[in-house]
Amino acid sequence: MQFSYLEHVDHELLPTIEILWEVSRVFHTDSDHYVSSFYQQLSALKESPELADKEGSERLRELCKQFYLQLGFSKAPEPLLSSKRVLLDRAIRLRTGEPLTLALLLQEAASYHGLVLELIDFPGYPLLRFDHDQCSYFVDPVNGEMLLDQQVQQRFEDAVEEEDDEEDFSWEMLETAEQKVIVVRYLSELKHAFITDRRFADALTTVHMLLAVLPDDPYEIRDRGYILEELDCNHVAVDDYQYFVEQCPDDPSAQLLRLQLENWTTPQTVLH
Template identity: 80%
Template sequence: MQFSYLEHVDHELLPTIEIVWEVSRVFHADSDLYVSSFYQQLNELKEHSGLAQLEGVEKLRALTRAFYWQLGFSKAPEPLLSSKRVLIDRAIRLRTGEPFTLALLLQEAANHFGLVLELIDFPDYPLLRFDHDQHSYFVDPASGDLLRGQQVQERFEDATEGGESFSWDKLEAADQKIVLVRYLNEVKHALISDRRFADALTTVHMLLAILPDDPYEIRDRGYILEELDCNHVAVDDYQYFVEQCPDDPSAQLLRLQLENWTTPQTVLH
């Protein structure tokens, strides 16, 4: 399975949003319909909202109000991941999404209005950073709220439960590879949650196009293959993971599972 648009993300040859659109097209034949409607709504907003005449933070505040109120986007109401809230075309269709997906949509909306929002790879879910007049403002994509530095630090400490030291370099923009790996992992886990295992397997192949031979993705491929009743293929993936990551907590469980699969069963008559 080939995904050429994912093989060169280290060089950032394509805009991230275009790659995310391509991911949605793999799973939904009507994806372009919702992508087109999103840009149409942004064009209508540009014509009628007066946003184009604003600048700086005032423009950012007006844009977030329009995104969450006029366009009606909101955080997904379900406590569990669902692919209809992660895949970006479904989030457009339903007007609700996970914070990461909303961050990508808001970032693209800002770009449409001449504002540069950088995605920050943050614990729990990403934030968006806007730099203006030697100040940085941070947008919470779950709500559109603007945060300043102290609020961001407090959020980091809450998300990590004090287990990780905060530093300002954690607020640097994430590169395309980090963004796509994190997004595709959300897609993968959402599809597994939906029990769409064949689609989840496709997502693992996408991740392996970016991270060839990654033992954790290969382990997840083994799990999905097992769910698809392909144990004979899953064995190789589990074995690879155990060899590459022998000290991982899940490796011991997989060793026992592999032993059970390969040990002949006694048949009682």
Template identity: 65%
Template sequence: MRFSYLEHIAQEILPTIEIIWEVSRAFHSDSDQYVADYYQSIRHLAEDLDELDGVEKLQGLTEQFFFNLSFSDAPEPIVGSQRILLDRVISYRTGLPMSLALLLQEAAAYAGLQLELVDFPGYPLLRFDYQQQSYFVDPINGDLLEGYQVQERFEDLTENVVDFGWDMFEAADQKTVLVRYLTELKHAFIHDRAFANALTTVHMLLTIHPDDPYEIRDRGYVLEELDCQQAAVDDYLYFVEQCPDDPSAQLLRLQLETWAAPQHILH
């Protein structure tokens, strides 16, 4: 499988949102219908905010996004792909924080606001810089957080194991955003038991990180679920060789030994 739109993300040739629209198209033939509807909605939203500026405009944007457009956080503890793929998030108006952040970021761009996605522990935040101050938007509900609130949240999430530093809150690069997004999508497809789609997602991730042993291990698992045992063996062997000290390597060794043992047929 080849995904040309993922091959040069280190150079950030294409906008991140355009790449993620392509990801949706890879799974749904009707994706463009929902994308077009979304752009029509955010054009109207931008027109409504035209007279506002700065933080006031940002607050108006989040109010429109979460109340007028009715976007909300996914209610399930473990979500399926419909809460991640942007076309389905648009359709259901419900999604994971990463997906909501990407949609809100695009809505902001249409309103003339630049929001940067920050790879925050737990789930990403959106940063807005205005008049030498940074504000952070929670993509779950649109709450506007100031610096001290972000620091408190960071320390709670990391339990003070990691020292806080503002250099951690620079805008995430395109590769970081796409890997996080596709990893969430991969796990969702596996949860859905949509293994053919999970395999496609793993190949997308391997386009970004060729020869990554953990993605190859996950491909082996998906191939095993698709009854492609020999291909799964090759991937598991690669992982065990590359990551012999990983806790899952010992379990895979035992599994590979079981598969290699002669099968006795009882009559």
């Protein structure tokens, strides 16, 4: 399976949004219809006098207001991941998405209107940063709220406490994420969403996409083994599980996989 648009993310040869439009096209033949409608809606916003009359951070505030109120985007209502809330074209269609998906769409909307938003790979879910007049403004993609420095730090503390992480806050965390980091985070979220949806064939495709970005990554190969097992392809999953066990012998899941591999390879006694 070839995904040439994913093979050079280290060099950032293509805009991130173009790569993710391509990802959507893999799963839905009507994807271009919703992408086109999104740009038509962004174009219509240019007619808004409230937006045209503002500059800098005030222009960004107005754009966020238009994005979340007029266009009607909002956070996904379900507690569990779903592919229809991760894929960009489905989020456009349904007007709801996961925070990363909303961040990417808002970033593109801002770019369309002459504003540069940088995506920050923040704990919990991403933030967007807008630099203007030697100041940095942070946007919560869930609702378009502009965050103060203290709110950003509180967001970090809440996220690491929830994840039981002891990492300390640093302003260096608010640097722009590299394209590879964004693409991997997006595809990982999509993979887990497809697994939740029990769309294992699509999850397998997504793992192949991840392996185009992260060749021979043992954790992606382990996940491929799990998906193959769900697709009743145990004879193929064996090789993936064996690779993971060899590469990551100290991982907590490796012992369980060793036992599973032993059960699969132990000859069964046939009673006559």
